[in-house]
Amino acid sequence: MDTLGFWVGIVATIAFAVTGVLAIADRGVDLFGVLVLGIITAIGGGTVRDLILGAPIFWAEFPVYVWVALGASIFTFVAESFFSQPQIYRWMLYIDGFGAALFAIQGADKAWNLHFGYPVAPVILGVITAIGGGLLRDILAGRKTLLMSHELYAIPVTLGCIMYILILNFLPLYVYEGSIVCMLSIFGLRVAAIYWDLRVPGIFITKRR
Amino acid sequence: MDTLGFWVGIVATIAFAVTGVLAIADRGVDLFGVLVLGIITAIGGGTVRDLILGAPIFWAEFPVYVWVALGASIFTFVAESFFSQPQIYRWMLYIDGFGAALFAIQGADKAWNLHFGYPVAPVILGVITAIGGGLLRDILAGRKTLLMSHELYAIPVTLGCIMYILILNFLPLYVYEGSIVCMLSIFGLRVAAIYWDLRVPGIFITKRR
Amino acid sequence: MDTLGFWVGIVATIAFAVTGVLAIADRGVDLFGVLVLGIITAIGGGTVRDLILGAPIFWAEFPVYVWVALGASIFTFVAESFFSQPQIYRWMLYIDGFGAALFAIQGADKAWNLHFGYPVAPVILGVITAIGGGLLRDILAGRKTLLMSHELYAIPVTLGCIMYILILNFLPLYVYEGSIVCMLSIFGLRVAAIYWDLRVPGIFITKRR
Numbered sequence: 183m184d185t186l187g188f189w190v191g192i193v194a195t196i197a198f199a200v201t202g203v204l205a206i207a208d209r210g211v212d213l214f215g216v217l218v219l220g221i222i223t224a225i226g227g228g229t230v231r232d233l234i235l236g237a238p239i240f241w242a243e244f245p246v247y248v249w250v251a252l253g254a255s256i257f258t259f260v261a262e263s264f265f266s267q268p269q270i271y272r273w274m275l276y277i278d279g280f281g282a283a284l285f286a287i288q289g290a291d292k293a294w295n296l297h298f299g300y301p302v303a304p305v306i307l308g309v310i311t312a313i314g315g316g317l318l319r320d321i322l323a324g325r326k327t328l329l330m331s332h333e334l335y336a337i338p339v340t341l342g343c344i345m346y347i348l349i350l351n352f353l354p355l356y357v358y359e360g361s362i363v364c365m366l367s368i369f370g371l372r373v374a375a376i377y378w379d380l381r382v383p384g385i386f387i388t389k390r391r
Numbered sequence: 392m393d394t395l396g397f398w399v400g401i402v403a404t405i406a407f408a409v410t411g412v413l414a415i416a417d418r419g420v421d422l423f424g425v426l427v428l429g430i431i432t433a434i435g436g437g438t439v440r441d442l443i444l445g446a447p448i449f450w451a452e453f454p455v456y457v458w459v460a461l462g463a464s465i466f467t468f469v470a471e472s473f474f475s476q477p478q479i480y481r482w483m484l485y486i487d488g489f490g491a492a493l494f495a496i497q498g499a500d501k502a503w504n505l506h507f508g509y510p511v512a513p514v515i516l517g518v519i520t521a522i523g524g525g526l527l528r529d530i531l532a533g534r535k536t537l538l539m540s541h542e543l544y545a546i547p548v549t550l551g552c553i554m555y556i557l558i559l560n561f562l563p564l565y566v567y568e569g570s571i572v573c574m575l576s577i578f579g580l581r582v583a584a585i586y587w588d589l590r591v592p593g594i595f596i597t598k599r600r
Numbered sequence: 601m602d603t604l605g606f607w608v609g610i611v612a613t614i615a616f617a618v619t620g621v622l623a624i625a626d627r628g629v630d631l632f633g634v635l636v637l638g639i640i641t642a643i644g645g646g647t648v649r650d651l652i653l654g655a656p657i658f659w660a661e662f663p664v665y666v667w668v669a670l671g672a673s674i675f676t677f678v679a680e681s682f683f684s685q686p687q688i689y690r691w692m693l694y695i696d697g698f699g700a701a702l703f704a705i706q707g708a709d710k711a712w713n714l715h716f717g718y719p720v721a722p723v724i725l726g727v728i729t730a731i732g733g734g735l736l737r738d739i740l741a742g743r744k745t746l747l748m749s750h751e752l753y754a755i756p757v758t759l760g761c762i763m764y765i766l767i768l769n770f771l772p773l774y775v776y777e778g779s780i781v782c783m784l785s786i787f788g789l790r791v792a793a794i795y796w797d798l799r800v801p802g803i804f805i806t807k808r809r
Contacts, residue, residue, distance in 0.1 A: 210808035212800040214755050215747040221724075229652070234438070234448055239652055242717030249720065262806060299451030302458065306430075317531065322735065322745050327531050329424040337423050382421040388471060390419035443647070443657055508660030511667065515639075526740065536740050538633040546632050591630040597680060599628035 188244075191288070194281030195247050198224040198315060199254035201278040204271060205316075206323045207262050219319045220255025221248060227314030231289050231307050235298055272376065279372030282339055283365040286312035290343045291361065294350055301347050308343035309336065332382040338371035397453075400497070403490030404456050407433040407524060408463035410487040413480060414525075415532045416471050428528045429464025430457060436523030440498050440516045444507055481585065488581030491548055492574040495521035499552045500570065503559050510556050517552035518545060541591040547580035606662075609706070612699030613665050616642040616733060617672035619696040622689060623734075624741045625680050637737045638673025639666060645732030649707050649725045653716055690794065697790030700757055701783040704730035708761045709779070712768055719765050726761035727754060750800040756789035 202223025203216050211219065225241050225248065232239045241247045258265055265271060289311025293304035313328055313336050320327040328335055342364045349360035374380060411432025412425050420428065434450050434457065441448045450456045467474055474480060498520025502513035522537055522545050529536040537544055551573045558569035583589060620641025621634050629637065643659050643666065650657045659665045676683055683692060707729025711722035731746055731754050738745040746753055760782045767778035792798060 207806040208809040209748065209806075211748060211806050212750050213804040214758070214800070216806065218747055218754070233442055233651055236445075236447065236654075238654065239717075242721050245717045245720045248724070252720075259806070299448075299454045302454045303451050306457070321530055321739055322747055324744055324748060326533055329427055329531055330418065330420060330533060332421050336427070340423070382423070386422040388416040388418075388420050388425065388468070391417040442651055445654075445656065508657075508663045511663045512660050515666070530739055535742055538636055538740055539627065539629060539742060541630050545636070549632070591632070595631040597625040597627075597629050597634065597677070600626040 187288070190284055191247070192250055193277070194284045195224045195250050196254045197274065197277035197281040198285075199251040200258045200265065201274050202316065202319050203255050203258040204262070204265055204274065206319065206325065207259075207266070209323060209325075211323070213256075213259055215323075216259045217252060217255045219323060220258065221251045222322065223315045223319040224251035224254070225315065226318040227285060227311045227316075228289070230314045230318075231292070231311045234307060234310070235293060235296055237292070237296065275376050276373055279376065280369050282312040282335070282372065283342065283368035286339045286343050286368060287346055287361050287365050290346050291350075294347065301351060304347050304350075305340065305343040308346070309340050312336075312339045332387060334371065334375035334380050334382060337382070338368045338375070341371070342368035396497070399493055400456070401459055402486070403493045404433045404459050405463045406483065406486035406490040407494075408460040409467045409474065410483050411525065411528050412464050412467040413471070413474055413483065415528065415534065416467075416475070418532060418534075420532070422465075422468055425468045426461060426464045428532060429467065430460040431531065432524045432528040433460035433463070434524065435527040436494060436520045436525075437498065439523045439527075440501070440520045443516060443519070444502060444505055446501070446505065484585050485582055488585065489578050491521040491544070491581065492551065492577035495548045495552050495577060496555055496570050496574050499555050500559075503556065510560065513556050513559075514549065514552040517555070518549050521545075521548045541596060543580065543584035543589050543591060546591070547577045547584070550580070551577035605706070608702055609665070610668055611695070612702045613642045613668050614672045615692065615695040615699040616703075617669040618676045618683065619692050620734065620737050621673050621676040622680070622683055622692065624737065624743065625676075625684070627741060627743075629741070631674075631677055633741075634677045635670060635673045637741060638676065639669040640740065641733045641737040642669035642672070643733065644736040645703060645729045645734075646707065648732045648736075649710070649729045652725060652728070653711060653714055655710070655714065693794050694791055697794065698787050700730040700753070700790065701760065701786035704757045704761050704786060705764055705779050705783050708764050709768075712765065719769060722765050722768075723758065723761040726764070727758050730754075730757045750805060752789065752793035752798050752800060755800070756786045756793070759789070760786035 199220040203220040205223075206219055207216070228240050265274060286308040290304040290308030293307040294300060298304065298307065317327050317329070319325075345367065346361060346364040349364070350357060353360060408429040412429040414432075415428055416425070437449050474483060495517040499513040499517030502516040503509060507513065507516065526536050526538070528534075554576065555570060555573040558573070559566060562569060617638040621638040623641075624637055625634070646658050683689060704726040708722040708726030711725040712718060716722065716725065735745050735747070737743075763785065764779060764782040767782070768775060771778060
């Protein structure tokens with residue numbers, strides 16, 4: 183992992199831990215639950231990715247990710263009333279979108295480099311890296327998961343991963359530029375979804391009976 | 392994997408994706424959620440089995456299973472009103488029972504051939520292969536899982552796996568015929584349970600307080 | 601694994617299966633669900649630990665743990681009215697606390713000996729070994745998990761694991777005595793929490809909105 187990637191990963195980890203804690207704070211969770219769920223939100227997706235890849239779990243090699251997630255979770259618990267302000271919370275969601283963009287492309291890239299069942303598996307593993315931690319948190323906290331919420335979150339992540347795999351396949355000379363473009367696409371779509379409160383249109387939703 | 396096994400596996404994958412999508416469609420899921428949950432229903436059990444076995448995940452080697460699950464899920468989303476007709480849905484349940492029978496014996500067989508903790512572990516892994524995907528789907532969709540529903544689903548699967556392991560152990564010369572008999576037993580019990588709407592008798596259920 | 605550790609592990613497995621079944625019995629579960637959820641409570645935490653460690657799953661090597669969990673679950677199903685008596689149930693909770701203490705230190709020790717991402721990862725894996733099975737059971741049974749319940753369960757376990765890792769790091773000559781002290785600390789805190797019905801104080805709980 184290069185130095186830039188490492189530091190960007192740290193920022194994304196902080197963002198995931200903070201939004202992970204804020205998402206459950208209104209349910210009356212104790213400090214220990216907050217720490218566990220904050221850490222799981224931040225490193226859960228990458229953990230599932232590494233399990234499926236059969237690769238060593240990333241936080242065994244870089245325990246700093248756990249420390250960072252732990253610190254961010256404690257800080258969010260203490261400063262929850264600050265972070266819960268609508269304006270600050272919205273900023274956190276933007277940073278969270280940036281984290282999702284980064285983790286998705288990192289995850290897809292890792293699977294691709296390990297020649298893991300391309301072309302379809304790297305997309306799946308990119309998506310798992312980005313949303314897996316949030317899914318685990320919601321399951322453990324008894325919340326409705328992202329998959330049932332009609333949020334425009336997983337769709338931008340998936341489109342970005344597909345785009346990145348197409349670039350890796352057909353434009354291998356432009357992988358570096360391509361990865362930036364794919365991340366910005368995911369991030370841009372997330373920003374738009376947060377800013378205009380966009381949701382999945384009804385025609386793409388099954389009828390509730 | 393032999394050619395017959397491959398094609399039968401494809402049919403089972405389609406059946407699992409279709410019934411997986413139908414099971415959650417009435418909760419108002421968006422297209423993306425449908426695709427994810429359809430794919431998870433179809434390939435989730437085998438994924439958990441391979442993780443526990445420490446074997447390479449099957450869909451990394453045969454990505455076609457993901458494509459098939461994806462296609463079947465999209466098709467079910469589009470044609471949901473067709474599949475939801477009681478008569479058609481019942482046919483889907485029969486095919487799903489066939490899929491469960493196949494996946495269970497395949498899973499037990501894979502664990503046995505890897506000498507994985509016999510005699511008890513191959514039975515567990517056969518059951519996980521058959522019902523694990525459905526459990527993951529229900530957890531992610533916030534539904535009551537199979538384990539709490541008193542359906543006659545996991546019990547036939549488990550009996551079939553036990554029977555198959557007994558045959559592998561005591562009648563190794565008749566493994567091929569035995570695998571067919573075990574699959575037909577699971578399938579037959581499922582068909583009977585669907586046809587007569589059989590459920591677990593009350594004497595085997597703890598008292599609700 | 602030494603002989604003493606093996607037998608103590610058997611006792612802990614029985615305790616986890618019994619309390620695992622009792623925790624869900626009041627929801628009207630059928631015998632098959634009871635067996636699956638009892639086994640998962642008893643061996644689920646160690647399974648997740650071994651998956652993350654990339655180590656062979658312990659019950660593939662020692663299937664006796666599955667048999668013991670199976671037997672204890674059947675026995676609890678049959679004798680549920682006996683175990684549900686408040687006085688007996690409390691004794692089961694004490695034994696469960698002993699099991700948690702043992703599994704936590706065993707799990708942390710296993711991760712430490714595999715040089716798995718110390719110092720933070722062995723603590724995480726000790727906690728997962730002790731509470732992972734109960735979390736899986738609660739998710740599959742649709743119950744509120746331990747993380748949301750303000751019970752003093754995971755906190756003693758975590759403190760004991762931290763203490764044990766500190767001893768492994770700074771007092772390597774006293775590991776054996778240290779492991780006993782750490783287990784007794786976890787067990788003692790659990791006994792106190794059960795006896796006086798202690799819970800996480802409100803100041804460590806986020807406001808429910």
